[in-house]
Amino acid sequence: xxxxxxxxxxxxxxxxxxxxxxxxxxxxxxxxxxxxxxxxxxxxxxxxxxxxxxxxxxxxxxxxxxxxxxxxxxxxxxxxxxxxxxxxxxxxxxxxxxxxxxxxxxxxxxxxxxxxxxxxxxxxxxxxxxxxxxxxxxxxxxxxxxxxxxxxxxxxxxxxxxxxxxxxxxxxxxxxxxxxxxxxxxxxxxxxxxxxxxxxxxxxxxxxxxxxxxxxxxxxxxxxxxxxxxxxxxxxxxxxxxxxxxxxxxxxxxxxxxxxxxxxxxxxxxxxxxxxxxxxxxxxxxxxxxxxxxxxxxxxxxxxxxxxxxxxx
Amino acid sequence: xxxxxxxxxxxxxxxxxxxxxxxxxxxxxxxxxxxxxxxxxxxxxxxxxxxxxxxxxxxxxxxxxxxxxxxxxxxxxxxxxxxxxxxxxxxxxxxxxxxxxxxxxxxxxxxxxxxxxxxxxxxxxxxxxxxxxxxxxxxxxxxxxxxxxxxxxxxxxxxxxxxxxxxxxxxxxxxxxxxxxxxxxxxxxxxxxxxxxxxxxxxxxxxxxxxxxxxxxxxxxxxxxxxxxxxxxxxxxxxxxxxxxxxxxxxxxxxxxxxxxxxxxxxxxxxxxxxxxxxxxxxxxxxxxxxxxxxxxxxxxxxxxxxxxxxxxxxxxxx
Amino acid sequence: xxxxxxxxxxxxxxxxxxxxxxxxxxxxxxxxxxxxxxxxxxxxxxxxxxxxxxxxxxxxxxxxxxxxxxxxxxxxxxxxxxxxxxxxxxxxxxxxxxxxxxxxxxxxxxxxxxxxxxxxxxxxxxxxxxxxxxxxxxxxxxxxxxxxxxxxxxxxxxxxxxxxxxxxxxxxxxxxxxxxxxxxxxxxxxxxxxxxxxxxxxxxxxxxxxxxxxxxxxxxxxxxxxxxxxxxxxxxxxxxxxxxxxxxxxxxxxxxxxxxxxxxxxxxxxxxxxxxxxxxxxxxxxxxxxxxxxxxxxxxxxxxxxxxxxxxxxxxxxxxxxxxxxxxxxxxxxxxxxxxxxxxxxxxxxxxxxxxxxxxxxxxx
Numbered sequence: 001x002x003x004x005x006x007x008x009x010x011x012x013x014x015x016x017x018x019x020x021x022x023x024x025x026x027x028x029x030x031x032x033x034x035x036x037x038x039x040x041x042x043x044x045x046x047x048x049x050x051x052x053x054x055x056x057x058x059x060x061x062x063x064x065x066x067x068x069x070x071x072x073x074x075x076x077x078x079x080x081x082x083x084x085x086x087x088x089x090x091x092x093x094x095x096x097x098x099x100x101x102x103x104x105x106x107x108x109x110x111x112x113x114x115x116x117x118x119x120x121x122x123x124x125x126x127x128x129x130x131x132x133x134x135x136x137x138x139x140x141x142x143x144x145x146x147x148x149x150x151x152x153x154x155x156x157x158x159x160x161x162x163x164x165x166x167x168x169x170x171x172x173x174x175x176x177x178x179x180x181x182x183x184x185x186x187x188x189x190x191x192x193x194x195x196x197x198x199x200x201x202x203x204x205x206x207x208x209x210x211x212x213x214x215x216x217x218x219x220x221x222x223x224x225x226x227x228x229x230x231x232x233x234x235x236x237x238x239x240x241x242x243x244x245x246x247x248x249x250x251x252x253x254x255x256x257x258x259x260x261x262x263x264x265x266x267x268x269x270x271x272x273x274x275x276x277x278x279x280x281x282x283x284x285x286x287x288x289x290x291x292x293x294x295x296x297x298x299x300x301x302x303x304x305x306x307x308x309x310x311x312x313x
Numbered sequence: 314x315x316x317x318x319x320x321x322x323x324x325x326x327x328x329x330x331x332x333x334x335x336x337x338x339x340x341x342x343x344x345x346x347x348x349x350x351x352x353x354x355x356x357x358x359x360x361x362x363x364x365x366x367x368x369x370x371x372x373x374x375x376x377x378x379x380x381x382x383x384x385x386x387x388x389x390x391x392x393x394x395x396x397x398x399x400x401x402x403x404x405x406x407x408x409x410x411x412x413x414x415x416x417x418x419x420x421x422x423x424x425x426x427x428x429x430x431x432x433x434x435x436x437x438x439x440x441x442x443x444x445x446x447x448x449x450x451x452x453x454x455x456x457x458x459x460x461x462x463x464x465x466x467x468x469x470x471x472x473x474x475x476x477x478x479x480x481x482x483x484x485x486x487x488x489x490x491x492x493x494x495x496x497x498x499x500x501x502x503x504x505x506x507x508x509x510x511x512x513x514x515x516x517x518x519x520x521x522x523x524x525x526x527x528x529x530x531x532x533x534x535x536x537x538x539x540x541x542x543x544x545x546x547x548x549x550x551x552x553x554x555x556x557x558x559x560x561x562x563x564x565x566x567x568x569x570x571x572x573x574x575x576x577x578x579x580x581x582x583x584x585x586x587x588x589x590x591x592x593x594x595x596x597x598x599x600x601x602x603x604x605x606x607x608x609x610x611x612x613x614x615x616x617x618x619x620x621x622x623x624x625x626x627x628x629x630x631x632x
Numbered sequence: 633x634x635x636x637x638x639x640x641x642x643x644x645x646x647x648x649x650x651x652x653x654x655x656x657x658x659x660x661x662x663x664x665x666x667x668x669x670x671x672x673x674x675x676x677x678x679x680x681x682x683x684x685x686x687x688x689x690x691x692x693x694x695x696x697x698x699x700x701x702x703x704x705x706x707x708x709x710x711x712x713x714x715x716x717x718x719x720x721x722x723x724x725x726x727x728x729x730x731x732x733x734x735x736x737x738x739x740x741x742x743x744x745x746x747x748x749x750x751x752x753x754x755x756x757x758x759x760x761x762x763x764x765x766x767x768x769x770x771x772x773x774x775x776x777x778x779x780x781x782x783x784x785x786x787x788x789x790x791x792x793x794x795x796x797x798x799x800x801x802x803x804x805x806x807x808x809x810x811x812x813x814x815x816x817x818x819x820x821x822x823x824x825x826x827x828x829x830x831x832x833x834x835x836x837x838x839x840x841x842x843x844x845x846x847x848x849x850x851x852x853x854x855x856x857x858x859x860x861x862x863x864x865x866x867x868x869x870x871x872x873x874x875x876x877x878x879x880x881x882x883x884x885x886x887x888x889x890x891x892x893x894x895x896x897x898x899x900x901x902x903x904x905x906x907x908x909x910x911x912x913x914x915x916x917x918x919x920x921x922x923x924x925x926x927x928x929x930x931x932x933x934x935x936x937x938x939x940x941x942x943x944x945x946x947x948x949x950x951x952x953x954x955x956x957x958x959x960x961x962x963x964x965x966x967x968x969x970x971x972x973x974x975x976x977x978x979x980x981x982x983x984x985x986x987x988x989x990x991x992x993x994x995x996x997x
Contacts, residue, residue: 154331157612161569162588162604163339169592170343246455250570253457254577254589267458285458292453529760536716536755537775537826538748541740551765 051301054294061291064112107261108283114262115291118179119245125183126190126244127237133187134194139202139225149195155188164247168256175258178251182244190236197232201225231306238299242292249288263288318620325616332608333385337378340601390602399602402587407606409583413575414568416499417506418561424507425514430545432515433522444515452512456571459505460578502575509571510564517560521553558622562615569607663834663866664690664713669726669736671705671712678939682708684890685726690866692833697877697898698870699913700887703935706870707756709887710836713868714751715743730834749779752827754856756839758819762811768795769807772826779830794825799855817848821855828859835860835867841876853880874917878902886910889936889946892965896974906968906981909947945979953980 133152137145167181202225251257252264259265263284270284384391390399428448432441525531526549534548569585576586584603591599671683682705690696700706711717713728715735728735730751735743755761763771772794773787782790788807795803798821811819820840827835837856841849857880860867869877877884877898884901886894886909894907905911915929933950936942942949944959951958957979968974968981 154328154335157328157615158332158335158608159566159569159604159611161566161573162607165573165588165592166339166600166604167343170595242453247570249455250457250574253574264457267461270461285462288458289454292455293450296449296453529755529757530763532716533753533755533761533823533826534763536714536747536753538744538746538779539774540744548763548766552763 047301047305051298054298057290057294058298061112061116064109065116068109068113104266104283107266108263108287110261111263111266111284112287114175114258114260115245115248115264115288118175118182118248118258119241121179122183122186122244123237123240125180126186126240127233129184130187130190131194131233131236134191135198135225135229137191138195138198145195148191152188152191156192160185161247164251165254165256168251173251173256173258175260178248178257182247186240186244190240193236194229194233197229198225201228231302235299235303235306238295238302242295242299245288245295246292317623321616321619325612328612329609332612333382333605334378336601336605336608337381339604340597341374341377343597385605390605391598399599402599403584403602403606406582406584406587409576409581410572410585412495412499413503413506413572413581413583416496416503417568417571418510420503420507421510421514424511425518426550429515429518429522430550432519433526433549434541434545436523441519445519448512448515451508454508456505456509456574457578459508460574463501463505464578498581502579502581505575506568506571509567513560513564513567514557518553518557521556522549525549525553555622558618562618565611565614569611661692662689663692663694663731664688665727665729666713667727667729669709669712669728670724671708671717672723672725674721674723675939680939681941682890682938683712686887686890686892688885688892688895690834690868692866693860693864694883695860695867695869695881697881697884698868698887699872699874699877699884701872701931701935703889703938704887705890705938706872706887707838708890710753710838710868710870714747714753714836716747716753745779748775748832749830750832751834751836752830752832753836753838754820754823754827754840757843758816758823759843761823762819764811766810767807768809768811768814768822772807772822772829775826775829790829791825794829795822797859798822798825798828799851800825816844817852820844820848820852824852824855824859828863831863833865835865836870837867838870839872840869842871842873849876874913886913889941890938891946891977892975893947893978894974894976896968896971896976900971900974904968904971904974904983906974906976906983907947907978908951908953908982910976911982912952945977953982955980 133148137148164181164185168177171177248257248262249264249267252262253268255268257264266284267288388400390403425448428440428444432438432444435441531544531549534544539548572583572585573589575581576583577589580586584607588600588603590596591603666686666688669683669686670681673680673682684705686705686709688696698706698709708717712724713735715724715728715738717724724736726736730746733746735746762768769788769791772791773782773784776782776787776790777784780787792803792807795806800806800818800821806814806818811822814822820843824840835856840856841852844852853876856867856869859865869881871877881898883897884895885892886901886907888909894901894905894910896904901910902914905914909931912929912931916931918926918928931950932952936946936949942959944957944961945951945954945963948954948958961979963977963979965975965977968976
């Protein structure tokens with residue numbers, strides 16, 4: 001699944017080189033130049049302009065998701081015969097209509113809502129289960145950890161797409177089914193990532209120090225381990241979100257997604273209609289593209305900002 | 314060294330076994346009745362039960378599993394609802410997937426490696442920034458969008474490559490001709506598959522290279538009077554490519570998703586295309602067979618990559 | 633020249649003592665002449681002058697010891713002389729004449745033709761100096777094939793010979809091994825073999841024994857001395873350990889904050905220490921002759937920030953004898969009136985002026 005790649009993309013190597021496109025490596029000479037005593041500022045890669053643009057786009061998406069019903073839009077499922085199929089931009093339909101006379105703009109907005117809801121809920125499941133198990137596993141270690149890790153490894157080895165496709169086609173592809181299936185299949189990967197991140201923190205000395213001062217395990221978990229792992233968690237959540245949205249798109253393309261308006265559906269419908277003019281695909285395609293870019297970029301920046309050297313897969 | 318290998322093989326067997334259980338459970342969890350889909354209109358409760366008995370769908374779950382496992386180990390994956398045996402279907406289609414994966418990965422490496430090597434020389438330079446941004450953009454562009462767009466452009470409008478309407482492998486005309494036609498047909502789908510993995514490879518290799526170039530032994534190599542080119546390609550690339558190798562295994566998942574999209578859109582007779590048709594036809598046995606075979610292949614490939622890594626990096630096994 | 637070394641003179645007998653050679657042998661010539669070398673790095677905090685106006689000369693067969701703390705610029709000096717610095721943020725000024733050829737400002741290909749056959753470096757950390765994925769033999773043979781144009785077979789044989797020369801047991805077997813299979817001491821010997829493969833005239837040894845066990849250190853140092861004698865190489869030995877250079881060098885250069893603060897022929901340096909920093913270095917080296925439980929005298933304070941160096945003498949903040957003049961004006965490098973080859977940079981050199989310690993106690997760690 002895409003999120004596996006997103007994680008591999010973002011999480012496999014740890015250097016900040018990869019993410020900061022800024023000026024050449026800071027201290028190439030540092031290995032032979034004398035150590036410079038005196039105040040040195042901890043250099044954290046800045047977020048940058050593009051980062052905030054992406055956040056802006058995501059905010060727009062969130063807005064669409066929450067307020068889709070309230071906006072003065074056409075019903076996305078209504079066929080407006082009067083306008084004609086594949087109509088161009090008109091006052092009535094800001095982005096024209098699709099092959100069966102539905103308003104493109106409202107489908108776009110409602111599609112955003114669909115994609116985002118599926119993404120968020122699926123990620124919630126994945127993060128909730130995978131994240132908790134990962135942290136617990138790394139913290140508790142021992143047999144629990146070994147057994148769980150092995151099972152997760154098997155789950156990871158099993159090609160999830162196949163199972164997803166099989167399940168969805170036999171079981172039906174309502175929104176909830178998709179959320180559940182996609183969410184569950186991200187659990188092994190998230191588990192592995194969170195476990196690695198937690199391990200990196202939990203084995204550090206200050207955790208032992210906290211424990212030695214008599215803090216209970218739970219307290220240490222919440223108070224010391226979690227805050228250090230949290231930035232990675234946020235980054236992984238974002239990557240997973242992107243991954244699920246992308247997979248949903250792919251599923252729609254294969255005809256396995258929800259029947260309502262969704263970007264994947266729009267693209268797939270447009271693609272199948274060979275005579276369609278290119279611009280009609282552009283709407284949802286660009287929207288999807290921008291969303292994925294925003295999510296991946298924001299996630300990467302956050303990850304690098306908080307612990308550029310910590311996590312290795 | 315031998316002990317290490319033995320341990321890995323044992324783990325492999327264990328995993329394969331668990332996967333077989335998972336596949337089995339998967340199929341049996343699904344709603345619907347296999348006998349119905351196979352017999353179709355001729356299904357009656359009685360004939361359904363007979364069919365069930367014939368094909369091992371009766372008895373307790375464990376009983377069914379053993380029955381199924383035995384037959385699988387014999388090489389019999391069951392009968393698809395189309396009448397053919399599952400193994401013949403898979404066997405015939407597998408070749409296509411193999412080719413697609415091979416071609417696309419070759420393309421991927423061809424693009425990613427030189428880009429990464431030269432980008433790592435000047436981190437932050439023009440090549441680096443543009444390549445990173447470019448690959449990032451392509452990565453975020455889902456395959457199916459690209460497929461639609463490229464297909465429109467190159468097959469319908471400009472007829473550069475054959476679209477899904479032509480048969481995949483017209484035979485005859487000699488070996489060379491066949492090869493050329495093959496490549497011609499496969500190029501576009503392979504390219505699309507390659508794009509996603511290129512981004513990942515580039516990114517990984519570049520950051521590994523940038524790191525390796527900072528190592529002391531590179532300075533030592535310089536002090537030996539070696540040319541920059543030699544250092545880049547002979548000294549820096551090899552240690553850096555180890556991570557690349559391992560990531561190839563992780564990318565299998567990405568590839569499989571891509572395979573689906575590409576095979577469906579280009580109507581290539583590969584395994585994933587078969588799967589789509591199978592699920593549409595509710596062909597349980599075929600779906601199960603495909604799931605099992607794919608899963609095993611994935612696991613074995615990962616295992617092979619692990620072993621290869623051990624040989625390539627002398628630090629791992631001896632340490 | 634199948635083993636890459638110039639034929640050793642037949643009358644050289646390896647001596648068992650490490651007696652320093654006081655005067656260079658008659659047939660040696662001026663090999664290296666460094667004049668006013670300055671190396672400046674541009675860092676995010678500002679320009680950093682790591683080497684500030686260093687001059688030295690070296691004859692063929694001579695050994696020069698460069699001593700200083702970390703941060704003194706000694707490593708940068710050795711790399712600047714060779715020209716091995718990463719190009720982008722580095723600026724080199726001054727002159728480095730190797731056998732008459734100017735190295736500062738020379739283009740890469742010229743330098744590359746010199747690196748290996750004429751100048752070579754032995755690096756500090758044997759763990760990271762060898763390419764982990766190449767076999768040992770190959771790493772040695774590589775230079776042989778490149779510079780001496782030997783065929784693969786001959787190069788491999790020569791590599792094995794070199795490994796024997798540096799004292800590695802079962803060299804043929806070792807040549808096929810990877811660095812990870814060797815111990816630290818062995819790796820350093822391999823490093824030396826690589827450096828010597830093409831028979832350089834000048835060897836720069838940059839803290840070659842720092843990462844090693846003490847017993848191995850002695851072996852490596854002896855090996856280097858031996859090989860140097862056999863091949864009549866000049867050597868620049870960079871280290872922070874005065875004890876090492878005491879018996880194995882002809883001349884010593886003491887560096888602090890990028891500048892030369894004292895330089896003299898070895899014996900004379902130890903006999904008449906002039907600069908307080910050198911004195912402090914001497915006192916901070918533990919000696920077997922000291923009674924047990926003698927406290928080590930560390931030098932108070934830390935090396936200066938080279939981006940914003942202090943005014944006056946760079947050592948003044950830490951010098952127990954510092955006077956006002958030291959803090960205001962930077963002392964130039966001058967020759968000792970009685971010994972023309974002993975130079976120092978101090979307003980109140982020890983043994984010459986009568987400045988006593990101020991009232992405060994030198995702190996002892």
